[in-house]
Amino acid sequence: MTDNHTSAEMVGERLREVILRGELHPGEKLHQNRLAEQLGVSRTPLRTALAALANSGLVVYESNCGYRVREFSPEQIRGAFIVRAELEALACMLAAPNMTEALSKQLFDLVAEGDRLLADGHLLEESHAPYREMNVRFHKLIQTIAGNPWIADFVARLHNVPLTSDRIILWEHWKIIHRSHDDHRRIAEALSHGNGMRAGAIMREHVLFAMDYLLSQLNSQPEGTLRIVPDRAKAQNRKTSKRKP
Template identity: 50%
Template sequence: MTSASDVTELLRERILSGDVPSGSRLQQIPLSEALGVSRTPLREALAQLAKEGLLIYEPNRGYAVRAFSTAEISAAFEVRARLEALACGIVARQGASVEVLDRLRECVAEGDRILSKGVLDPDDLIPYRRMNVDFHETIIQTCQNPFVSSFVRQCHNVPMASDRVFIWEDYKVIARSHDDHHRILDAIAKREAQRAEGLMSEHIHFALLVLRRKLDEDGRAAQLRDGRE
């Protein structure tokens, strides 16, 4: 039988990746059937995700994926940028092991392989997302500061601020972002702590700028549709 923790992780990943969008209602019977799990671990998972702030429970209506304002998303990005920059600086300052550097190099090489096509293939979104999560998580875990890890996880619980979310539309934007990975790795390998911090901070702020632009464009498009209707 699938455990409650397994179901929690599965649902969390789907919410953070945007597969289950904000505002979606999670009805237990169809959801348990779709996931192929019993309702007991599902109920526990839903309650845990509500505790984490990803879901909202309404009496007689059940659970829904929480919606976050643009201001809340921006605030989460700001905190995430500071914390991940701190983690980068710590790793560079203390010196990363050969194993850690190899793991980061593997991530960068995987990104290079995906982007070598010169276009964004929809089938590459999931592997690129996995690479990006591995790159960031390796740095966060290597800094060995449990508070950094814990607070970054809280920022990731704001779905649009998660490192699992990508606007997979503009090749130049993704290539520019991945170039940051190269430079961050170089700074860590050379133990240039201040440079590593600055690069990571800029990397995450760039992601926020791209997201804001996308949200603004979607908002304007919605206004135009509403105007025509």
């Protein structure tokens, strides 16, 4: 599926993973020689990949100073959720008039898949990944039904923020994950009835609550259940010295 053939594409995808996983710390300088050697390619495809990543917002570039991992303030993370809430709500509104029997079934199938994973009364460790994938598919399906490619594109870009990545499920409390899954069911029901406004309202709250919960977790325990948190202590020597000779 996602088999990119050129080195530049592979390197880009690899870097994206590494950055989102937090293995490269925000603000960290990306030395081209070292990185190229580590990744086993020459500098040329690496630079191509970096140029692309810079435009996708994962790294920042400064002329003659190279690339560094982009860092996001809590305020920016909050902003990402707010825009995402609005875009996904809009997706619901646009999707509603496009609903068919088949599409309704696809949505409810995903809900049922979540039901199965949560059947025991809690989410097993080994069910984390399947649940996460189901969650991603549910949101993406609605965006597809909406038929506006810009929405899916922008939502994907908003996931290019380390902490808001769709690969992170930090809901350990049963009540929260249960409520979140219940939102999915209600959204599916509203959409299958053609009620875009209602589906959109649920979706907006669905995303905004995730924001509140994530930010509260960030504030309360900066490094606890979350190893993904950018280690500010380690955010090392960045001397923004700017002298005129």
